[in-house]
Amino acid sequence: GENVEQHPSTLSVQEGDSAVIKCTYSDSASNYFPWYKQELGKRPQLIIDIRSNVGEKKDQRIAVTLNKTAKHFSLHITETQPEDSAVYFCAASRTSYDKVIFGPGTSLSVIP
């Protein structure tokens, strides 16, 4: 069935360093790849997304890359800050309004 894998499950970085989270997906019909940030007890919040017709997208300190051939996509956060500490979920979907299959999450800790 449809599955999204995510690594690492936990990530600890020093403030100012970069953080990279990598995901793979199984459904070759996936064309929409959102990334969500979830703080403790809060809702998942969309931080960036990428569609299959694009290989890379950047928004300030956040960038996502997509390799559709390999079914890999990744999140890069540069110049990390303590407020970046949260659980990050990658996800895959056929469109922006189809069901979203979430990865298992990466708990990111940014140490001041």
Next chain:
Amino acid sequence: EPEVTQTPSHQVTQMGQEVILRCVPISNHLYFYWYRQILGQKVEFLVSFYNNEISEKSEIFDDQFSVERPDGSNFTLKIRSTKLEDSAMYFCASSPGTGRVGYTFGSGTRLTVV
């Protein structure tokens, strides 16, 4: 900024009881969803709803679950006979279904079955 509103924020219920979780999606959105998240785990798809009917459901969404849009604004999830393993955070979400905008999630209802 428009929000998806969920009530209650926390519901405690006895095993075997029926619960109804309520959501008010964003007013011009056409697609509605329920997801759940067991504590410490990933977010799991339950059901999607479009044009007044279920468009897709997961294997989690068995006969104990139902959804309804009773009026033009509310979207509800009913669990008929709750089990301990139904304890989770339930998130409602909505999407306009067009353009470049994805989901908006509500703040969730924490369901505790005792």
